[in-house]
Amino acid sequence: xxxxxxxxxxxxxxxxxxxxxxxxxxxxxxxxxxxxxxxxxxxxxxxxxxxxxxxxxxxxxxxxxxxxxxxxxxxxxxxxxxxxxxxxxxxxxxxxxxxxxxxxxxxxxxxxxxxxxxxxxxxxxxxxxxxxxxxxxxxxxxxxxxxxxxxxxxxxxxxxxxxxxxxxxxxxxxxxxxxxxxxxxxxxxxxxxxxxxxxxxxxxxxxxxxxxxxxxxxxxxxxxxxxxxxxxxxxxxxxxxxxxxxxxxxxxxxxxxxxxxxxxxxxxxxxxxxxxxxxxxxxxxxxxxxxxxxxxxxxxxxxx
Amino acid sequence: xxxxxxxxxxxxxxxxxxxxxxxxxxxxxxxxxxxxxxxxxxxxxxxxxxxxxxxxxxxxxxxxxxxxxxxxxxxxxxxxxxxxxxxxxxxxxxxxxxxxxxxxxxxxxxxxxxxxxxxxxxxxxxxxxxxxxxxxxxxxxxxxxxxxxxxxxxxxxxxxxxxxxxxxxxxxxxxxxxxxxxxxxxxxxxxxxxxxxxxxxxxxxxxxxxxxxxxxxxxxxxxxxxxxxxxxxxxxxxxxxxxxxxxxxxxxxxxxxxxx
Amino acid sequence: xxxxxxxxxxxxxxxxxxxxxxxxxxxxxxxxxxxxxxxxxxxxxxxxxxxxxxxxxxxxxxxxxxxxxxxxxxxxxxxxxxxxxxxxxxxxxxxxxxxxxxxxxxxxxxxxxxxxxxxxxxxxxxxxxxxxxxxxxxxxxxxxxxxxxxxxxxxxxxxxxxxxxxxxxxxxxxxxxxxxxxxxxxxxxxxxxxxxxxxxxxxxxxxxxxxxxxxxxxxxxxxxxxxxxxxxxxx
Ligand SMILES: Nc1ncnc2c1ncn2[C@@H]1O[C@H](COP(=O)(O)OP(=O)(O)OP(=O)(O)O)[C@@H](O)[C@H]1O
Ligand SMILES: [Mg+2]
Ligand SMILES: [Zn+2]
Numbered sequence: 001x002x003x004x005x006x007x008x009x010x011x012x013x014x015x016x017x018x019x020x021x022x023x024x025x026x027x028x029x030x031x032x033x034x035x036x037x038x039x040x041x042x043x044x045x046x047x048x049x050x051x052x053x054x055x056x057x058x059x060x061x062x063x064x065x066x067x068x069x070x071x072x073x074x075x076x077x078x079x080x081x082x083x084x085x086x087x088x089x090x091x092x093x094x095x096x097x098x099x100x101x102x103x104x105x106x107x108x109x110x111x112x113x114x115x116x117x118x119x120x121x122x123x124x125x126x127x128x129x130x131x132x133x134x135x136x137x138x139x140x141x142x143x144x145x146x147x148x149x150x151x152x153x154x155x156x157x158x159x160x161x162x163x164x165x166x167x168x169x170x171x172x173x174x175x176x177x178x179x180x181x182x183x184x185x186x187x188x189x190x191x192x193x194x195x196x197x198x199x200x201x202x203x204x205x206x207x208x209x210x211x212x213x214x215x216x217x218x219x220x221x222x223x224x225x226x227x228x229x230x231x232x233x234x235x236x237x238x239x240x241x242x243x244x245x246x247x248x249x250x251x252x253x254x255x256x257x258x259x260x261x262x263x264x265x266x267x268x269x270x271x272x273x274x275x276x277x278x279x280x281x282x283x284x285x286x287x288x289x290x291x292x293x294x295x296x297x298x299x300x301x302x303x304x
Numbered sequence: 305x306x307x308x309x310x311x312x313x314x315x316x317x318x319x320x321x322x323x324x325x326x327x328x329x330x331x332x333x334x335x336x337x338x339x340x341x342x343x344x345x346x347x348x349x350x351x352x353x354x355x356x357x358x359x360x361x362x363x364x365x366x367x368x369x370x371x372x373x374x375x376x377x378x379x380x381x382x383x384x385x386x387x388x389x390x391x392x393x394x395x396x397x398x399x400x401x402x403x404x405x406x407x408x409x410x411x412x413x414x415x416x417x418x419x420x421x422x423x424x425x426x427x428x429x430x431x432x433x434x435x436x437x438x439x440x441x442x443x444x445x446x447x448x449x450x451x452x453x454x455x456x457x458x459x460x461x462x463x464x465x466x467x468x469x470x471x472x473x474x475x476x477x478x479x480x481x482x483x484x485x486x487x488x489x490x491x492x493x494x495x496x497x498x499x500x501x502x503x504x505x506x507x508x509x510x511x512x513x514x515x516x517x518x519x520x521x522x523x524x525x526x527x528x529x530x531x532x533x534x535x536x537x538x539x540x541x542x543x544x545x546x547x548x549x550x551x552x553x554x555x556x557x558x559x560x561x562x563x564x
Numbered sequence: 565x566x567x568x569x570x571x572x573x574x575x576x577x578x579x580x581x582x583x584x585x586x587x588x589x590x591x592x593x594x595x596x597x598x599x600x601x602x603x604x605x606x607x608x609x610x611x612x613x614x615x616x617x618x619x620x621x622x623x624x625x626x627x628x629x630x631x632x633x634x635x636x637x638x639x640x641x642x643x644x645x646x647x648x649x650x651x652x653x654x655x656x657x658x659x660x661x662x663x664x665x666x667x668x669x670x671x672x673x674x675x676x677x678x679x680x681x682x683x684x685x686x687x688x689x690x691x692x693x694x695x696x697x698x699x700x701x702x703x704x705x706x707x708x709x710x711x712x713x714x715x716x717x718x719x720x721x722x723x724x725x726x727x728x729x730x731x732x733x734x735x736x737x738x739x740x741x742x743x744x745x746x747x748x749x750x751x752x753x754x755x756x757x758x759x760x761x762x763x764x765x766x767x768x769x770x771x772x773x774x775x776x777x778x779x780x781x782x783x784x785x786x787x788x789x790x791x792x793x794x795x796x797x798x799x
Pocket of ligand 3: 251252253254255256275276281282283285
């Protein structure tokens, strides 16, 4: 299987739609929201979310962001839980193939634009890359403070004590901070932000990342961003510092010790093994990746 | 005049309307450090509205509220930025609601309820927060080992004590209370009143307590305001107002109860 | 008047207006003028309803005078109660005037010892040493007044009339004050305790207190009063 595809012959470029499905006015509106989000790192910018040919929960927020910034020369990678081949990832990739005809890839290093659900690739991102996160619940305080007017005020005034109440409760109940996904972060020492349901393992990757990170929540109609090289700090207590998940095991395929591992049940006798959740990373370590540089005609370039 | 001679809270010509109705009409009073002021009056006379306007929970139509801060002298509460006002109300002020569910987070533990204000002020040491919370539970006569329980499991009196601990943890100098004992059984009420009396005294708190119970006013308050139809019709030392009421309405109020 | 007064009353009137009884006016005191000096004990005399208690309550500021002036002095500063602010009146009660009412007002859950010690605890906040010292002083007084130690930790609501009266006296005398007001302090006491209380009143006076009191008991009055004023004199 080649990691970079041009056009799948089975997929016809669908010419009945505008490039990337959304009309240009909508894209401009979303790009304005993105620009505002970039200007105020971590701040949730409302935008006029459109109906997409996918149900909410399928990442319509991320898709709209991607659709608004994708250019004909972009190389797109779509992952879901670290894998390029899940139903969700495949469908979104096809959607963009059909509506844009852009080159897609499974290789992190080759992508200019990565749309993701639930993971950040293990391979460090670069300055000319953009990663778009699909966000179900953009408001980190939502579960603690249901009144939206109040959470707005709390963001406005940087009143974030409540978030620590949640972490306090974790420690009181479990003896440690039990939150493992969507672990809250402070962006640029100013805005509290939900990193979307990535494992907290990935939180440190957000900090001072050279790539532009964009977040889209379709149902909640919010866009937010972390510009390149922005400080992103995971909340914690002095005596209960932030820690990422660690495994005793290595990846059964590539032997990686430092990557995020998924537990896979191998048979019904309770056999199981641990595998890298980032399939591209795992394959690359195993040397299974065909050299595909030649297929990518253009050097990596920004796509907005 | 030394600083301590200045009132800690000064309310001037406060008026609040709801449509055509005047809920509070031109109310003025001063409160000094360590003083407990009771606001009494019949239902609908404007007590809660006055309390809410004085505590910046509700913006009055007319009037001024000044507060003597710890470090920055006297400030006009309604001229402060919203951020400064909110900071004030969770550091130097406390607000005890009649219904503890309005003042507590019912879905987090007692410890987190007490610790919240500390965390809001930037305390980031779990052990210290927990310690402080445990100590405050003791101070309000709750068992420390209930620190991880949710207020859902507490009785009304315990919830009210938890609400008080949650407010006092930042050592406020001014506490507003709206009928803090009215939902409770008589014996629980007595215990809570005793606690409030002790704490206001020990902490040298200034407080304003809205109550329709003249006995509560007699027990806790140094001074009293009597409200009728939004107006303060009489104010004085508590025993003056109760023993020698001047206004017809106060006389009626006092004569309607058994020996307050 | 050459000597400095502790209490100076001029043309004091107190009228109660009963708004809920058709505005009935009860003129209880009229044209009261009286000076009391440090070291004096003035006994108020007169029939029931003559306004003795009302006068004491006016001096304490519990009742608000209708007319006239009422000046209290602690030897350094003077305060006209008829014009004083509430805050000044509170300060006066804390530092200058002590009032022993006829009946003790008990406070639920507060022990006899703490009720007595309370005036000394004023302003102590959480200062453990001061609180302990206040309680020790209270214990001395309670011992002298023959309140058995087993009762000290009990709220006095259930005490006998005489016990309550002694608690009230102990509370009123625990801080020496320039002005002491006593409303029938021995009415419910047995002979032995009556003697103790009269001795304590005399000690307070000898230490310079200006005392105004109501003493129905002829023997007590003769023992403590340096002057007797009949309320009829003010008519
Ligand atoms: N939010 C509001 N909207 C309209 N009218 C109000 C509002 N709040 C209070 N009022 C009216 O203002 C008047 C004073 O009400 P307030 O709640 O201050 O009385 P209260 O003295 O606290 O009464 P209670 O003893 O019953 O608590 C009443 O007539 C009341 O109906
Ligand atoms: Mg009310
Ligand atoms: Zn692997």
